[in-house]
Amino acid sequence: MIIDVNVSLGRWPFQEFEQDTPSKLAAHLEREGISAALVSCIDSILARDPDSGNRRLFAGLKKHPSLLPVAVINPLLADWPDRLGEYAGISPVCGVKIYPGYHGYGLGSKEMGPLMKRLEDDVLPLMIQSRIEDDRSQFPSMMVKPVGVDEISAFASRHPGNKIICLCLSRGEAAGIMKTARNVYADISYMDGLNGIPELLGEVSSDRVLFGSHTPFLYTASARMKMMYREISAQVRGRIESGNISGILEACLSGLNVNLD
Amino acid sequence: MDLIPAIDIHAHPVLGQFSEKSVETCMNQARWFSIVRMCVMGSVSFYGENPGEKEVRAVNDESMRLVEKYPEVFTGFCFLNPRNSRRFIIEETERCVSGKGFRGIKLWVSTKASDPGLDVIMEKALEHRIPVLQHTWYKSMGNRQGESDPGDVACLASRFPEAVIIMAHLGGCGIRGVIDIERFPNVLVETGGSQPASGILETAVKRLGPERILFGSDTPCRSFPSQLGRIYGAGISRKQKEMILRENALNLLGLK
Structure with a gap:
């Protein structure tokens, strides 16, 4: 069983996607052998207000129980606490995703404190999208810096009661953060290098490594194939592919009644 | 997963100080995938x-060691620097290719x-009928001073229409790079470079044809699974995948 923690749905001005509807995305992930996925709305990244994109996403995912909704929140917008409350009435939300680089704030900004308190109370993970594209290949007038390693480490240390999932970190970045911040988890989508995943597992506990493909920005098959390293035991593979995230999402998954067998 | 026996047109079993261990790791991972x-x-x-x-x-001595030990x-x-002397370039090409x-x-x-x-270099490549693989990229923040972009490759291809040029790093060249070299049939494209962003390989197959595309990993900078995944995950036919992963390279290198 595989639960993909890094999937998005929507339109992106710089890339065309085959999986551009909930039905196409669900069918694609099923073909790739993925049982469930945490999905957020791409349109919410560049929108002034992510709310309408979130709502469209939640409505679209209702018919697809394997696609688990994640809300995009911009903590600079004062109404986010109300929105998050409303979302809970529409659809069980499995996490909150933030895009500090795209929304123009740092993790040290004062707005992050109340958000982290709320997530801790609601037992929801915070998902930090470190980057969306290779820093060298971004659209020339849309160059966004990734969220910094030191910034994430310091932030995670200030919020030890929160579970923080970092998406699209390189192997080196992930190892650096996870060695110091025990409440940080990282997905494998951007981890690379000849022996990338096995080397990471030699440096940090496999309990905090998560399967994430960054679909549809990247080919899902690449993440699938990274789990084929022979150095990864069946037990560790099970943790990365589903065990670790199941533990984080226990409350959400039971609320959704998702069959992951 | 049903894997196709592949040929990697762009590998660095040694990158940095020579190490038998890194060569072995590279070979073991390659075999596994x-x-x-x-x-x-x-x-x-x-x-x-x-x-x-x-x-x-x-650098070439090390490559010779590997080729002799694991043929x-x-x-x-043959790695060459165009800024070296003409005489050296000719001698080194002969040493590696003829020798x-x-x-x-x-x-x-x-x-x-x-x-x-x-x-x-192009004259020597033509003389020996061998391809030239050129590192190529379009970087948003600008390339290094001597770093080629696909426009440079297109220029080279127009000046040497009989030479075969492999433009490395499709992932770094992007759609603009594909468009740059589309009208030069003597330019082939290697699939590696950057993360396996979706869609670019399908675009390359559509605009260039699968016969102009070669699988390359650029290992150890990249992993075999991440780079193979962009071939296996692409919306192209099994036959096209076989061409990209294996057959085109066999034909190009005369290994059939």
Whole structure:
């Protein structure tokens, strides 16, 4: 069983996607052998207000129980606490995703404190999208810096009661953060290098490594194939592919009644 | 997953200080992911962006060592620096290609492909009927001084229409790069570079044809699974995948 923690749905001005509807995305992930996925709305990244994109996403995912909704929140917008409350009435939300680089704030900004308190109370993970594209290949007038390693480490240390999932970190970045911040988890989508995943597992506990493909920005098959390293035991593979995230999402998954067998 | 035995047209079993262990790791991982042959580019960055003649020779010496020790796994590409002397470039090409059976030339970032300094290299490639693999990228923040972009490769291709040029790093060249070289049939494209962003390979197949595309990993900078995933995950036919992963390279390198 595989639960993909890094999937998005929507339109992106710089890339065309085959999986551009909930039905196409669900069918694609099923073909790739993925049982469930945490999905957020791409349109919410560049929108002034992510709310309408979130709502469209939640409505679209209702018919697809394997696609688990994640809300995009911009903590600079004062109404986010109300929105998050409303979302809970529409659809069980499995996490909150933030895009500090795209929304123009740092993790040290004062707005992050109340958000982290709320997530801790609601037992929801915070998902930090470190980057969306290779820093060298971004659209020339849309160059966004990734969220910094030191910034994430310091932030995670200030919020030890929160579970923080970092998406699209390189192997080196992930190892650096996870060695110091025990409440940080990282997905494998951007981890690379000849022996990338096995080397990471030699440096940090496999309990905090998560399967994430960054679909549809990247080919899902690449993440699938990274789990084929022979150095990864069946037990560790099970943790990365589903065990670790199941533990984080226990409350959400039971609320959704998702069959992951 | 049903893996196709693949040929990696762009590999660095050694990148940095020579290490038997890194070579073994590379070979073991390749075997595991069904890569049956790798073209050895050499430790091209070890001596900086503009290596001297002695240094270029040392890089090629290492490649020779690998090819001699593991001829069933490695095919040599002769690393050259266009800024070295004409005489050295000719001698080094002869040493690697005539002397040791290397089947290609590798160029990195000392000189743009549009620079006339490449002429002697292209003449040698034509003489030996071997391809030239050129590191290529369109970087949003701007390329390094001597780093080629696809426009430079297009310029080179127009000046040497009989030569076969492999434009490395489709992932770094992007759609603009594909468009740049589309009208030059003597330019082939290697699939590696950057993360496996979706869609670009399908675009390349559509605009260039699968016969102009070669699988390359650029290992150890990238992993075999991440780079193979962009072939296996692409919305193209099994036959097209076989061409990209294996058949085109067999034909190009004369290994059939």
